[in-house]
Amino acid sequence: MLKIDQRTSRAMNRRLVLNLLRREGPLSRAEIADVTGLSRATVTFVVGDLVKENYLIEQETTRGASGRRPTPVAINYDGHAAIGIKMNIDRIECILTNLSTTPILSHAIDYSNTRPETIVEASHQAIKHLIANAPKGIGPVTGIGFSMPGIIDNRNGICLKSHRFGWNNVHFAEQLFAKSRIPVWMEDDTIAFALAHHLFGLGRNVGTFIALAIGAGIGSATVADGVVLRGAHGHAGKLGHVKQHLEGPLCECGQRGCLQASYSEPAIVARWRKTKDLPAAKDRFDMLEAAKQGDAETRAILKDAGEQIGIQLAAQINTIDPEIVIAGGEATAFGPFLLDPMTETLGKYCFMQAPPILADERDNFWSPGAAALATQRLFDFEVDVAADETPV
C-alpha cells in the first residue's frame, strides 16, 4: 500500500509542476514551491527527475540588478514528440507534433473502405512514415492519439460505436499497439479537439468553455472548471443529434430531425448545390466565394444554418455558463457568413450576456487534437495512476 501511495504522490507532484509550467511559462524552483505549496526539497527532487527525463529544461540565468537570479525551468516541449491521427471517411490525417501539439510533419493516407483492419494498417504505415521522416533533433515519440467521431471507451481504447464508420466494439488501440509498439490513446474527435484547446489552445487559461465543431457532423464538447466532460458513457457533447426539425432528413444515427442532418458542413453545401442547381464537384470553397460575391441565396443558406445551430448552442450555453465558445470544423471556413448570424442568435436566446465565439481557423485542427490525447498523460490529474502507467 505504501508503495502505491508513494507512486501516486510522485505522479501527482510531477503533474502539479508540469501543469503550473504549462499555464505560467518558466519559473524558478523557489517560485514553483511557493505557488504549489510543495516543499523546496520535493520541488528539487521532482524537477531533477523531469530534467533528467528531458521533460523540463533549465533556462539561461539572467543577471538582475540585485545579482544572479535563480535558474528558471521550463517545459522542454521539443524533448519528446507525439503523433495524432484523425480518421475521416476516406483518409486518415496524421501529424507528428512536439509536446505542445505544434505540428512538425504531416502525412495523409487514403483508403477505399473503413474496415478496422484497413485503418489499423493505414495508421501503422503513417506512423512509420512520420518517424522515418522526422527532422533531426526531435525527441522520441511518447504516444499516439487517435480520434474519430463515435462513442469511445477511452480507458480501454475501444470504439464502442461509430455510426459514420459502422464500427461496433472495435478494440482499436490494442490492435494498433500490436503493430506500432507505441502506447495508443483514443477519443471522440470533438472531445479531443476540446482537450487540445484546454491544454494548449484558446482555452488554456479559461476554466469553462464550449468547443463547437461543425464538420462532417456537429459536436460540442464542454470543459467545465478545467475538466473535459465525457459524461457517464462518453456520449457528452453530441449536440449534432439534438432534434431540430422532427420531420427533417434522416441522420447517420438512424433517427430523423437531428441538427447535423440539416446543418453539418456537407449538409449546408448540399443544400446550396440543390438550390442553385450546381454539380457535385462544387464545394465549400466555391460556396464561400459565392457568399463573398454577394449572392443572396447563398448568404441566406449560411444565415439560416448559423441561426439554427445558434438556437441549440444557446440552450447549451444556458445550462453550462461558459466564458467563451471555440468554433472549429470545416464549416468555420464560412467565417462571418455563418458565425455572425450565430452570434446574433446567441444574443437573442442566451439567458445572460452571450459568450463570444472564437474561431479556430486553422486548416488542420483535428490531428493536433488527436496528438493532445497522447500528451495529456503528462498533464492530466484526472487519470488514475494505475491506468496511466499501463497504456494499451
Ligand SMILES: [Zn+2]
Ligand atoms: Zn443523429
